[in-house]
Amino acid sequence: MFLHDLKYNIICIIRSRDLIFWLILFPIALGTCFKVAFGSIYKNVTEFHTVPAAIVETEENAPFRSFIQTVEDSGVISAEYTDEEYAVELLKAGKVSGIIYSGEELTLTVSGTGIAGSTLRSLIDNYKMREKMITDTVKNAPEKTEAVIKALSEETSACISTPLTKGNTDNFTPYFYNLIAMVAMYGCLIGRQTAMNSLPNYSAIGIRRSCSAIRSSAEISSGLIAGFAAEALCMTVCVTFIEFVLKVDLGGDLLLIYLTAILGGILGVALGFCVCSSFRIADGILTASILLLCFMSGLMINNMKMIVAEKAPWFNMINPPALISDSLYCLSIYSDLSRYAEKTISIAVITAVLCIIGVVITRRRRYASL
Amino acid sequence: MEKTIVKIDNLVKRYGDLIALDHFSLEIKEGEVFGLLGPNGSGKTTAINCLLSLLSFDKGSIKIFGREMTPVNYDIKKEIGVIMQNVAVFEELTVYENIDYFCGLYISDKAERKRCVEEAITFTGLEDFLKFRPKKLSGGLLRRLNIACGIAHKPKLIILDEPTVAVDPQSRNKILEGIIDLNKKGTTVIYTSHYMEEVEQICSHIAIIDKGKKIAEGTKDELKRMIKNTETINIEVLALTSDILAEISALPHVYNTEYDERRLIVYCSGGRHNLIRVLDLLQKKDIGFGRVWSELPTLNDVFLEVTGKALRDKED
Numbered sequence: 001m002f003l004h005d006l007k008y009n010i011i012c013i014i015r016s017r018d019l020i021f022w023l024i025l026f027p028i029a030l031g032t033c034f035k036v037a038f039g040s041i042y043k044n045v046t047e048f049h050t051v052p053a054a055i056v057e058t059e060e061n062a063p064f065r066s067f068i069q070t071v072e073d074s075g076v077i078s079a080e081y082t083d084e085e086y087a088v089e090l091l092k093a094g095k096v097s098g099i100i101y102s103g104e105e106l107t108l109t110v111s112g113t114g115i116a117g118s119t120l121r122s123l124i125d126n127y128k129m130r131e132k133m134i135t136d137t138v139k140n141a142p143e144k145t146e147a148v149i150k151a152l153s154e155e156t157s158a159c160i161s162t163p164l165t166k167g168n169t170d171n172f173t174p175y176f177y178n179l180i181a182m183v184a185m186y187g188c189l190i191g192r193q194t195a196m197n198s199l200p201n202y203s204a205i206g207i208r209r210s211c212s213a214i215r216s217s218a219e220i221s222s223g224l225i226a227g228f229a230a231e232a233l234c235m236t237v238c239v240t241f242i243e244f245v246l247k248v249d250l251g252g253d254l255l256l257i258y259l260t261a262i263l264g265g266i267l268g269v270a271l272g273f274c275v276c277s278s279f280r281i282a283d284g285i286l287t288a289s290i291l292l293l294c295f296m297s298g299l300m301i302n303n304m305k306m307i308v309a310e311k312a313p314w315f316n317m318i319n320p321p322a323l324i325s326d327s328l329y330c331l332s333i334y335s336d337l338s339r340y341a342e343k344t345i346s347i348a349v350i351t352a353v354l355c356i357i358g359v360v361i362t363r364r365r366r367y368a369s370l
Numbered sequence: 371m372e373k374t375i376v377k378i379d380n381l382v383k384r385y386g387d388l389i390a391l392d393h394f395s396l397e398i399k400e401g402e403v404f405g406l407l408g409p410n411g412s413g414k415t416t417a418i419n420c421l422l423s424l425l426s427f428d429k430g431s432i433k434i435f436g437r438e439m440t441p442v443n444y445d446i447k448k449e450i451g452v453i454m455q456n457v458a459v460f461e462e463l464t465v466y467e468n469i470d471y472f473c474g475l476y477i478s479d480k481a482e483r484k485r486c487v488e489e490a491i492t493f494t495g496l497e498d499f500l501k502f503r504p505k506k507l508s509g510g511l512l513r514r515l516n517i518a519c520g521i522a523h524k525p526k527l528i529i530l531d532e533p534t535v536a537v538d539p540q541s542r543n544k545i546l547e548g549i550i551d552l553n554k555k556g557t558t559v560i561y562t563s564h565y566m567e568e569v570e571q572i573c574s575h576i577a578i579i580d581k582g583k584k585i586a587e588g589t590k591d592e593l594k595r596m597i598k599n600t601e602t603i604n605i606e607v608l609a610l611t612s613d614i615l616a617e618i619s620a621l622p623h624v625y626n627t628e629y630d631e632r633r634l635i636v637y638c639s640g641g642r643h644n645l646i647r648v649l650d651l652l653q654k655k656d657i658g659f660g661r662v663w664s665e666l667p668t669l670n671d672v673f674l675e676v677t678g679k680a681l682r683d684k685e686d
Contacts, residue, residue, distance in 0.1 A: 004474040008463065015462035200424050208458035208519075210441075211422050212475035213448040366426040366441055369385055370419055 002218040009194075009226030019189055022287070023234040027183045028241055034179065035246040038172035051077045051116045054087035054096045058103030065102075067127050076119065100124065171302065176248050177328040178299040181321035183238045184264030185290045187231040191272020192286055194223035195358065201367050202280060220362050224273060224355065231265035251332025260331065260344060264324035267351045271320060274358035297322035323347050372399040374436070375527055375558045376421065381430035383416055383582070390416045391427070392582040398560060398575070403553050405573030406562040407669060413582040414562040415455065418531050421560075422452065434527065448476055451525035455532045457516045459504050466491070466500040469518045476523035490522035493548060510541025517545060521552065528552060529560045534568060546572050566669035578673055585676050594667045597675040598625060602667070603636040603645050606660035607652070610634060614655055621647050634659075 068079050090096045097116035101107040108124050110117035137148045198220055200207040239261045242248050250257050298305040308315050316322045327343035376398040383391040391413050398404045406414050419425040423441040432439045434446050459468045469487045477483045494514040534542045549572055553559050563569050570590055577587040610629050619627045623641030638644040645664050652659055
């Protein structure tokens with residue numbers, strides 16, 4: 001009887017258009033929107049590109065040529081030595097971001113404002129400053145020239161970048177963590193359906209099932225297990241879509257990402273089951289509440305979680321979508337898994353508590369009114 | 371001696387200050403089609419919900435198949451088929467899957483279940499709609515599906531709570547015929563309705579309930595014998611003086627007369643040839659009349675007399 005009930009519960013969830021929309025189609029659409037929107041922002045604003053520049057030498061300047069060679073080797077710019085006429089053509093055609101005139105004086109012409117222009121300007125300024133320092137030293141204290149040149153080169157080598165994490169630290173990946181958390185929270189809809197179908201005071205099917213020969217424990221557990229299984233499937237689809245179709249680097253061990261997402265989904269189902277067993281909640285109100293919780297965890301505004309952390313830090317510790325996105329973040333950023341484990345244990349404990357409360361309420365067998 | 375299937379003893383159910391069932395008692399024998407008749411809000415569904423252990427009650431006891439009914443008495447539940455007022459089927463499942471699902475809540479053996487499901491489909495005439503989802507079914511077919519889900523496991527006791535509400539006459543007849551068939555096969559049926567014609571048509575034993583109290587019980591003939599009225603004569607008369615009306619009222623077995631909008635109504639209690647006597651009098655007085663018809667008492671008359679109001683007063 002348990003397996004029979006489980007089978008049909010799963011079929012009902014899989015065939016429910018509402019659930020398919022909110023748990024699979026909506027996240028896919030939203031994830032695609034995120035990718036399209038953030039992808040271009042990231043490429044244009046955050047991701048560094050080699051700056052193409054044309055160099056017109058009006059006079060030979062060996063030190064500057066050597067400086068440009070060094071900068072070119074480090075991948076900051078790609079230089080093309082040419083005459084002025086062709087350089088202007090390249091600039092107009094957008095093939096270079098600026099023209100550097102190298103002669104007695106260094107000058108720069110750029111096509112407009114932007115990161116590329118600023119990079120070139122900063123390079124020129126940097127070179128001019130060093131050139132002046134060395135020239136001044138040669139004039140005023142020639143004996144210190146060698147030391148100054150050494151100091152300047154040491155200054156450069158002192159700035160070695162050391163990554164704190166192997167994870168993906170761009171500003172936009174947390175949106176995808178929140179998207180995964182949102183899908184997990186939509187598990188509430190499955191939990192609600194499980195509660196509705198089990199409780200005689202909520203639905204005709206609840207009455208019908210309560211009158212039948214199936215034990216209440218079997219009825220409730222089959223409903224919950226079916227919900228967990230269906231939600232796990234949805235979470236797997238969501239993570240797979242983000243990681244492999246949208247090609248968003250979620251960071252961290254992929255197996256643990258799947259595990260966290262599925263655990264989060266189970267939390268969503270348990271939350272819906274517990275809340276809807278206790279109160280009669282309309283679909284619209286439940287969906288709005290889910291979105292509100294997701295908003296508080298930063299689904300719409302990335303720094304919302306920080307604001308909540310400042311004003312009501314306790315809320316982030318119990319807000320399910322915040323816990324789920326935090327654990328994914330920890331998984332990506334920290335190589336030490338202790339923070340991740342802490343968040344994951346919180347999710348598991350909250351899930352267990354919600355399930356117990358829901359089962360206790362649902363197992364009540366006689367009602368004062370229906 | 372007939373076996374008692376259901377025994378409700380002195381049941382009291384309160385919703386706050388409202389008494390929904392007031393010392394309500396019933397005894398239903400094996401093989402009966404027991405009709406629970408009453409207007410909307412009279413306590414029929416509350417009585418059924420208490421019987422099924424869905425509702426708690428303040429006082430009294432309920433026994434089914436001689437055993438105390440409790441929410442965890444699954445052995446009793448296994449023998450009961452329930453068809454509630456609101457259709458309880460899954461929108462996501464097809465007709466066949468719905469019947470199979472509910473049957474599977476009682477019967478674990480797959481082969482036996484398949485046989486039972488197929489029999490229920492044939493019984494309710496749903497063969498042509500097996501792959502349909504409930505949304506695609508008409509109101510009548512949906513009710514038939516609801517019934518199929520309730521009877522597929524071949525219960526000994528079937529409880530039907532107003533199964534024909536909002537059903538077209540053709541489907542209603544099909545449902546009523548089905549209930550009679552089930553009863554012929556030995557199933558005891560409890561049938562609640564506020565449609566007196568239905569109850570009169572199929573029920574062998576009837577209890578009338580109003581404001582949570584059982585006000586009369588018996589076979590339909592026993593109930594009709596309980597009341598004063600045995601015949602109601604209707605005659606279309608163009609003009610009638612109060613003197614003649616008084617003479618009609620004085621005829622033997624006539625206990626009341628009404629004349630309104632050219633229609634004379636004569637209420638008789640007992641006696642034979644009442645109609646002939648009334649028509650003779652009208653002819654003697656040289657009063658022309660049109661259509662004439664005589665009605666035997668209905669359950670509505672019974673209800674009217676025992677409660678002082680018509681059964682259909684509260685109907686939609």
